Amino acid sequence: MESNLFGELESEGVSPVAPWMGGKRNLAKRLTRIISTVDHQIYAEPFVGMGGVFLRRSFIPKAEVINDFSGDVINLFRILQRHYQQFLDCLKFQITSRREFERLIKTDPTTLTDLERAARFLYLQKTAFGGKVTGQSFGISPDRGGRFNISTLAPMLEDVHERLAGVVIENLSFTEFIPRYDRPGTLFYCDPPYFGCEDDYGKEMFSKDDFSRLADLMEGVKGKVLLSINDTPEIRSIFSAFHQKQVNVTYTVSETAPQEFSELIISNFDHPLLRLS
Template structure:
């Protein structure tokens, strides 16, 4: 099971189901371009046709750093090819569809998902916004107070969880009592130079 709070994933596959050939034809001459990325980022998706909206979703997800919903930056690396390659699009879509064919796609607030699916045998993987970047998933989708609410809920679940997040004093305080493993990583696919960063892998209960 995955949780698609925005509904973009299922909307995207609905277009593939009904307009697959037209969708691929629409993207036939699309290239990895910063100018196109910026144009689509500024485009209001509600002004687009269904096919245009699905194409915009796929293009931004493929070319944006970190798959952010807002505040996107163009994901580029000097030693890698363009991230949007039309020649590999059809097999990629087939592979993604095959991977998701047995998956339930929910569209619920995170707390409702945890309550609904919590069982002794359940393992949740949680990927909330980084502390300090709560708006990255869209306005109001996750706010600072949700970190404490999430931690309290996780303390009482029957199953287990793994949560990845940036390493800050606030995060360590809110999730105190859970297993915490610090890891070091490099953020390299962004508009800035590669930087070292510390993250936490939190698990429990």
């Protein structure tokens, strides 16, 4: 590893182990470039998902904290961090199968051990179309092999396991998480559900009122906040007190051709890269 301009460590980013609806693959390069040039001692993510930005960053500050309100997400990260070898043993005989997909969809995750629950969650995320979290359907592509292939997945799991060394993993609401880790040297990257898609990650995980709560928190924090979200009149209004940068990204939202959408990068601080066209 090498040091960056702030004297902290630089590392090669790693890839998330599964797709995630709203994952930031198309925007990650721009976001990580901004993050790498913002001086901070603590990096904190209230809505980590599959870690689309967290894992792809090259800049490693003194402390890193990831959080998600989803118990399945946080259980997977904790298992990868602490029980990586046992997790591989749970996965090594798994194959891509519609029957197995349907069996796991019907399985109540609360009846499983933490290892079994993590294996179920990862399998469904890998084999469902579009990285959907709710309303999942078995994903098939005539031009590619099975979506769950342990021979290609194992090296990715190992990379994430190594990357999670020293990372604090929380399972809190964002209204608890942000005040807990807020201080002048903290950089929060926020990737909440898109406006109008609040239930895409499960009922009562996030509400429309939560956007205003997030904006209120951003106004009062001591640290810096970088937020990415879909571009709507409501979002522009709710976050009108902050810097807003409009960008175009391409996503596949259904089994059709990719489409271009407008998103906003919002911050409570000024930055040269957010002024560029």
